Amino acid sequence: MLHTHRPRVLIIGAGFGGLNAARVLAGREVDVLIVDRQNYHLFSPLLYQVATAGLEPGEIASPVRGIFHDAGNIRFLLGEVQAIDTAARRVTIRSKHGARQEAYDYLIVAAGSQTHTFGLDQVRVHGYGLKTLADGVVLRNHVLKNFERAAWTDDPLQREALTTIVVVGGGPTGLETAGAFQELLDHVLRKEYAGSLGDTPGRVILVERRDHLLPTYPPRLQRAARRQLESLGVEVVLGESVVEVTEDCVRLSGGRAIPTRTLIWAAGVKASPLAEMLGVPLDVSGRVPVTAALQVIGLRDVYVVGDMAYLEDDRGQPYPMVIPVAKQQGELAARNILRRVAGEPQRAFRYHDRGLMATIGRSRAVAWIYYRLQLTGFVAWIAWLGLHLITLMGFRNRLNVFVNWVWNYLTYDRSVRIILEHSARDAEPLDPWAEPREHIPARKTA
Amino acid sequence: MLHTHRPRVLIIGAGFGGLNAARVLAGREVDVLIVDRQNYHLFSPLLYQVATAGLEPGEIASPVRGIFHDAGNIRFLLGEVQAIDTAARRVTIRSKHGARQEAYDYLIVAAGSQTHTFGLDQVRVHGYGLKTLADGVVLRNHVLKNFERAAWTDDPLQREALTTIVVVGGGPTGLETAGAFQELLDHVLRKEYAGSLGDTPGRVILVERRDHLLPTYPPRLQRAARRQLESLGVEVVLGESVVEVTEDCVRLSGGRAIPTRTLIWAAGVKASPLAEMLGVPLDVSGRVPVTAALQVIGLRDVYVVGDMAYLEDDRGQPYPMVIPVAKQQGELAARNILRRVAGEPQRAFRYHDRGLMATIGRSRAVAWIYYRLQLTGFVAWIAWLGLHLITLMGFRNRLNVFVNWVWNYLTYDRSVRIILEHSARDAEPLDPWAEPREHIPARKTA
Numbered sequence A, B: 001m002l003h004t005h006r007p008r009v010l011i012i013g014a015g016f017g018g019l020n021a022a023r024v025l026a027g028r029e030v031d032v033l034i035v036d037r038q039n040y041h042l043f044s045p046l047l048y049q050v051a052t053a054g055l056e057p058g059e060i061a062s063p064v065r066g067i068f069h070d071a072g073n074i075r076f077l078l079g080e081v082q083a084i085d086t087a088a089r090r091v092t093i094r095s096k097h098g099a100r101q102e103a104y105d106y107l108i109v110a111a112g113s114q115t116h117t118f119g120l121d122q123v124r125v126h127g128y129g130l131k132t133l134a135d136g137v138v139l140r141n142h143v144l145k146n147f148e149r150a151a152w153t154d155d156p157l158q159r160e161a162l163t164t165i166v167v168v169g170g171g172p173t174g175l176e177t178a179g180a181f182q183e184l185l186d187h188v189l190r191k192e193y194a195g196s197l198g199d200t201p202g203r204v205i206l207v208e209r210r211d212h213l214l215p216t217y218p219p220r221l222q223r224a225a226r227r228q229l230e231s232l233g234v235e236v237v238l239g240e241s242v243v244e245v246t247e248d249c250v251r252l253s254g255g256r257a258i259p260t261r262t263l264i265w266a267a268g269v270k271a272s273p274l275a276e277m278l279g280v281p282l283d284v285s286g287r288v289p290v291t292a293a294l295q296v297i298g299l300r301d302v303y304v305v306g307d308m309a310y311l312e313d314d315r316g317q318p319y320p321m322v323i324p325v326a327k328q329q330g331e332l333a334a335r336n337i338l339r340r341v342a343g344e345p346q347r348a349f350r351y352h353d354r355g356l357m358a359t360i361g362r363s364r365a366v367a368w369i370y371y372r373l374q375l376t377g378f379v380a381w382i383a384w385l386g387l388h389l390i391t392l393m394g395f396r397n398r399l400n401v402f403v404n405w406v407w408n409y410l411t412y413d414r415s416v417r418i419i420l421e422h423s424a425r426d427a428e429p430l431d432p433w434a435e436p437r438e439h440i441p442a443r444k445t446a
Helices: A016-025 A044-051 A121-126 A133-150 A156-163 A172-192 A219-232 A273-278 A323-341 A377-391 A395-411 B016-025 B044-051 B121-126 B133-150 B156-163 B172-192 B219-232 B273-278 B323-341 B377-391 B395-411
Strands: A008-012 A031-036 A040-042 A061-063 A074-078 A080-085 A090-095 A098-103 A106-109 A113-115 A164-168 A203-208 A235-238 A242-246 A249-252 A257-259 A262-265 A269-271 A299-304 A355-361 A364-369 A373-376 B008-012 B031-036 B040-042 B061-063 B074-078 B080-085 B090-095 B098-103 B106-109 B113-115 B164-168 B203-208 B235-238 B242-246 B249-252 B257-259 B262-265 B269-271 B299-304 B355-361 B364-369 B373-376
Touching: A008 A016, A016 A031, A016 A106, A016 A323, A044 A133, A044 A172, A080 A273, A106 A273, A106 A323, A121 A242, A121 A262, A133 A156, A133 A172, A133 A262, A156 A164, A156 A257, A164 A172, A164 A257, A172 A203, A172 A219, A172 A355, A219 A235, A219 A355, A219 A364, A219 A373, A273 A299, A299 A323, A355 A377, A364 A377, A373 A377, B008 B016, B016 B031, B016 B106, B016 B323, B044 B133, B044 B172, B080 B273, B106 B273, B106 B323, B121 B242, B121 B262, B133 B156, B133 B172, B133 B262, B156 B164, B156 B257, B164 B172, B164 B257, B172 B203, B172 B219, B172 B355, B219 B235, B219 B355, B219 B364, B219 B373, B273 B299, B299 B323, B355 B377, B364 B377, B373 B377
Parallel strands: A008 A031, A008 A106, A031 A074, A106 A299, A164 A203, A164 A262, A203 A235, B008 B031, B008 B106, B031 B074, B106 B299, B164 B203, B164 B262, B203 B235
Antiparallel strands: A040 A061, A080 A090, A090 A098, A113 A269, A242 A249, A249 A257, A355 A364, A364 A373, B040 B061, B080 B090, B090 B098, B113 B269, B242 B249, B249 B257, B355 B364, B364 B373
16 A cells, blocks of 8 residues: 555554554554543453452553553544544544544554343343443442441341342353452451341352353363352352342342342453444454454455454354453554555464463462463462463552552452442543533532 | 440541541440441542542542451441431431431541532532542542543643643642642653643642741741742742632632633631531531530530531630541540540540641652741651651551552652543432442443
8 A cells, every 4th residue: 555644543442452553553654543432451350359349440450641652653532433434544533522533544443342231131220240440440339338238227138139249150250250259258348247237148149051160161170160169158050040130139040039239240242332333244242254364354454353353263263352362463453554554465363372261269260271281279370360460551550469469368458448439420421521510519528 | 424335436427536536445345336428538638649640549548347347346337417416315327228316325526527619609610629539539530531632622722721720729738739730740641642732731820819828837838838839830829819710711819810621629628517417506617616625515425526626725726627636636535435434534635736747749848847847848758758658547558558659759650540430320429329320331332
C-alpha cells in the first residue's frame, strides 16, 4: 500500500490484545490511536481479588496514557465506538459531548468479551458478573453489605440467603472466585461478625453443569482441583445447572433451592457486540472469523485479535478466549501491519502455549506446564503467583501487590473490605462520561 | 448510677472521636455499640491524596469490625441515626430495611462535621467538597475525566475551564489539596496529555478571602507557606472571595472571572446536623455546648466529642475542630463513663496540644511544634510524613502507604489515576444501603 502520510493505525480496546499491539507499534513509523471506554488497562486475572477485598482496584489497573507516555506516536481517546465504516476506513467515536470520526489505514479490533448469560434474564438482573473493574467493586460492596444487613435481621432464612455465595461455572474464574470467598469467610468475616450473627456460618457453593471442573484440564488435575476446593470448605455441585434465579434464591436442575442473594455468574463469555459493526458473519459466540494473518475475511485492513477473533488451530480447534492468545495475536497483528507498510508478506498466527493454570486459594492451585508437567497444591500455587507478579503491569503495582500478598498470606488479612459507593451521583451505568449532579450534600453525612 | 445490667454505651460515629472512645472501652465491663453510616474509619488527613491519585481509597480506610475484632464487648451496626430520645435513652437507627431502636445508658455523639458552603447553593451544585471517601474518589474521577474531555475539544476556552482547578480556602486542607494537584499536573498530566492538548498548561489557583494563609499560624509560617505554594506553581489569590459559581466559571469579589469546571471547596465545615436531634441550643457552627467533662448541659448521660462539641479553653477560645481534639475528647468521654460506672468523679478536658502542621507538596510543609519551634520546607515535611505514618490505622496500610510514598517521591508517579465509576447502579447518593438494580450489562462493555 502506498501512503501519502504516515500510516494511521486505530486500535479499539486497551485490553491484552490492544495493549500488546500498541507496544509493538510504539516508536515505529506509524501514528497510533487507542480508543477505550475506560482510561486504564485492566489486569483481569486478579479481578476476583478485588471482589474478595484482597487488592485495591488501582492495583490491577494501569492508566493507558501512563503506559505510553514516552511514545510520541501513540494517542489515546476515552470514548465508545459507535460505528465502523470499513469502506471509508473511518470509525465513529462517541462521548457525552458528541461524536467524532477518526480515519484509519489499518484497524485493530480488540474489544474483548463480556459476561454471557445465555439469554437468562433472571441472571442478568439478580446475578453478578466479574469482567469489569466496576463488577469487582460492585460485588465486593454487595457481599459486605449483605453481611451488614444480616446483622439487622433475626430471620434465619434471611440470614442464610445474605451469607451464602453461589458461584456458577467450574472454569478457572469460578474456582478462584469460590476459593477466595471461602477464605474471606473463614478468616475474616466469620470472626468479625461472630458478635452480630452468632453461629450463622456463611458458605460458598460452586455449581458446574458438567460432571467435572476445569473442562480443558486432564482428569487428575480436575480431581485435584475439586479436592482442594472441598478441603477449603467450598461445596462443589457437579452435573447441575441453574434453572431459576430470584432475588434471594437459586434453583438447580436437580430441584434443590439454595437461599442466596449472591449469584456470581462465571459460566460464560461472548465476544463484544462491537463485532456486529463489521458487517460480517459471526460464530455462535459472536466472534469474527479471521484469516491466519488475523485479517477479517474480505476486509484486509481490519485485524481482529483476542476474545473477538475466531481462528482454528492445526487440529481444527478454535483458539481459546484466553489472555496469552490475545497478547500474541495483538503482537502479530501489529507486526503484520508493519510488514505491509514495509511491503513485506504477512505471517500466520502460531500460538506459543505454555499450558494451563488455575488457582484455588492460599497454597492451592493446579497447573499443567507445557501440557506435560502436572502440578498441584503449593508448588502449583507458587508457579501461579510468580507468573502473575511478573506479568502485572507497572512496577509500583507489582511491589504493592506483592506487599499485599505476603501480608495476606501471613495474616489472612483483608484490609480492603470497605464498602465504598461513589455517592452514585455518577449517573449512567458504565458510562465513562457520566457526571455527578450535585457534589456537596445538603443533608448530613454522619 | 446503679445498673441491673452491664452498662450499655452507644457511640455514634467511627471517626477519630468515636474510635478512640471505643478503644478505651474495649475489654472493659461495658457493652458498646458503634453506629456509623460507613463500615470503615477514615484517615481523613490523607483524603487529598486519594483525590490526587496518590493513594487508593482502601489505604486510608480501615473497617471498624476489623479494628475491634478481638474486643468481645464491642458491636458494630451499619446505619443512619434517625432520632435520639434522651428521655427514654434510646436511639432510632435506620437502614434500607427498616428502623430499629437501641437503648443506651451512656451515649457518645461523635458524628463529626461536613462541608459548609455558607448558604452558597451554587457551590453546593457546582463545587466539590473533600470530607468523605466518596468525595475523594468523585473528585479524582472528575479531574481525570475533564482532562480526557479536553482532548475532545479544540475550543481554547473550554480547554482552559477543563484543565483549571480552583481551590477555595487557605487552611491546611486547601493548601495540601492545591499543592498536590499542582504536582499531579506538572509531573504526570502535562506529560501524558502533551500529544492531545498541546501546550494547554493546566493550572491550580488557591483563593483565600483573608489577606494571609493559615489563619492560626504565625506570620513567618504564613509567608513561608505562600512562598512554597508559589514555588510549586500554584497561583495564590488573597483577600478575595467567591461571589458567583457556574458550571464552567468562578467569579471573585474583585471582579475576575476564572474559567474552571473544578471548584474545590475547602473553606469551611460545620457540625453534623445530627446535633439538632439533641434538642439543645447550638453555636453558630451547629456545635453542641458541653461541660468541661464533655456532657451535654442538662443531659448528663450524653457526651459529645470532636467537631460536634463546643467547649472553650482557659482563655475563652473554643477548641478547634481538629483531629487531636477529637481523639483526646473521645478518650476522655469514655474514661468519664468508666469513672461514673465505678462511682468516681468526672474529669475535665485538658487539651495536650503538640502544635500545628500543614503540608504543601513534596518536600514542602510548615510546622509549629509545641507553638515554639517553627519549621519550614523539607524538615517540616519529614516531620509531617513521620507523624502521619505513625498514626495511620493498621499495619498493612502503613506499609503500603509508605511504599506508595517512597515510590511517588522518587518518581512522581501517580499510578492510581484510574477513572473508576461503579456502574452507578448504586442508586441513592451516599446511602450505604443502596443496591444496584441490574448487574450484568445487556449492552456491550467494550
